[in-house]
Amino acid sequence: MSKVNKVVLAYSGGLDTSVILEWLKDTYNCEVVTFTADLGQGEELEPARQKAQQFGVKEIYIDDLREEFARDFVFPMFRANAIYEGEYLLGTSIARPLIAKRQVEIARETGADAVAHGATGKGNDQVRFELGYYGLEPGIKVIAPWREWDLLSREKLLAYAEEKGIPIEGKKEGGSPYSMDANMLHISYEGGILEDPWAEAEESMWKWSVAPEDAPDKPQYVELTFEHGDCTAIDGQAMSPAGILSKLNELGAAHGIGRLDIVENRYVGMKSRGCYETPGGTILLKAHRGIESITLDREAAHLKDELMPRYAKLIYNGYWFSPEREALQAAIDQTQQVVNGVVRVKLYKGAVSVVGRKSDTNSLFDERIATFEDDAGAYDQKDAEGFIKLNALRLKLQSRHRS
Structure with missing residues (x-):
């Protein structure tokens, strides 16, 4: 040694x-x-x-x-809408x-x-x-x-x-047989019955949230305020980042939101089955995408979605302090300057739904153009004909070669 x-x-x-x-x-x-x-x-x-x-x-x-x-880890990650392999919110x-x-x-x-x-x-x-x-x-x-x-x-x-005389504290009667890791973003479960990917997790395993079927029969509506991509208030009450996450955990857990059961690909090469509870993070992710939907330019939003899996993989694999993660973060944070406004979500029986979104300063949603009613000349529908023909040109040429 x-x-x-x-x-x-x-x-x-x-x-x-x-x-x-x-x-x-x-x-x-x-x-x-x-x-x-x-x-x-x-x-x-x-x-x-x-x-x-x-x-x-x-x-x-x-x-x-x-x-x-x-403030410095969870919120920057959520600006990217980061999820690993389409499901895991990267709590550990x-x-x-x-x-x-x-x-x-x-x-x-x-x-x-x-x-x-x-x-x-x-x-x-x-x-x-x-x-x-x-x-x-x-x-x-x-x-x-x-x-x-x-x-x-x-x-x-x-x-x-x-x-060595190290106290060995036995498990309490009825204690969890699972290996667990918790922080204010999530709690994870591995081992025990979960090592059989066909076996359903026992209801007694879940520590934070009620079962969706036992959640309140009445939905709850919550408004989240965003400034530069970060949630800063809940129902108009300003809170710190930790306060935001704690409050959303409380709300989400009460409605059975954020349970996840997945088999993921570890960086070291094996597949592993794990269960997670991420109530507040699940709400935050949904709401953030909701406010981005009316404030982000289409191509900026699509580029973010293309970059997100790479960003999520970097975090999952441990490259938070790498130059590539920092470069992606800089690009993501640049897009968030216009992500300001309020999102209204509905919490009900394990689901979180965006039911309203508004931005007084940065909304790109123009009702005059989007309406199905008379738009008073805001959009000339005849313009679409040339747009379609130009985009169809290569398809026509390809089709002639095939025939």
């Missing part, structure tokens, strides 16, 4: 990262700094501090990153670069020469974390215990924990 003096560990306080903490000290004979991020996952984080103190950690960071997460993917960024900052603050994470060698997160580290601090030493140690079974992990 190369010499390491101090390492910053992404630490949750759970069994795996507690084992990693002790393993780092044993294996590298180094000082460990713990870092726990509050990304709005809804869990009490103080126990992580207490556990770290029990293990003799002197430098403990527990940082509230909710506003930064929503977009959190990893922020965690990596803060770990590198803490390493600089504390004089650490290494960072460590608890991601396994089978998943995407190892890639996302490490591309983030190297993109921000090229010379940093990265330690990935799951790729180094021999604790590759639950039994070995528990035996090591017992040997």
Whole structure:
């Protein structure tokens, strides 16, 4: 093992990262700094501090990153309408670069020469974390215990924990058998029955939202205000980005919105089945596309739609700090200067529908031209004949060659 003096560990306080903490000290004979991020996952984080103190950690960071997460990561991503493989709203993917960024900052603050994470060698997160580290601090030493140690079974992990006096908290009666990850954008579920892609997820698995069939029988209407592509108010009440996301989560969850069950293609090469709850993000995405529909020029909108899968793939694969993502972001943000206005959505039984949209300053919708009634000369329908003939010319030529 190369010499390491101090390492910053992404630490949750759970069994795996507690084992990693002790393993780092044993294996590298180094000082460990713990870092726990509050990304709005809804869990009490103080126990992580207490556990770290029990293990003799002197430098403990527990940082509230909710506003930064929503403002600098989630909102820019939603300006692009980013979804991976047509469905996944990238809730886990977009959190990893922020965690990596803060770990590198803490390493600089504390004089650490290494960072460590608890991601396994089978998943995407190892890639996302490490591309983030190297993109921000090229010379940093990265330690990935799951790729180094021999604790590759639950039994070995528990035996090591017992040997080191690490508390093993058994699952509560009726506790979840799933591997879960949560932040203020979503909660994900993997493992257990979900490893059979034919098996339907149990209703008891879902933690945030009511089942659509149990949602209120009366729809709820909500108005979202947008400025430069970002939602800034709900029903006329101005809120911060984190406040917006939290409120939309509350509204969406109450109406059974945002549940997703998919099989996705991981960057490391395998297919993986996962379930997700993204209530607020689902509403935000629908509303954002609604306001873009009347404020964006047709070709600008179509170009965004062409760029979006590439942008989403970059985030999914961990390239948030890459020059290509930044270049795409600059292009996307340029289009958002005119995305201002209000969208009215209807929430009902698991569905979110755009039922109204308006922009006093940037609407390109001209009722005089679009009307089916007399347009008083705003549009000369005879012009369409030449337009059609010019566009049909190549088709006519092709048809003659075929006959």
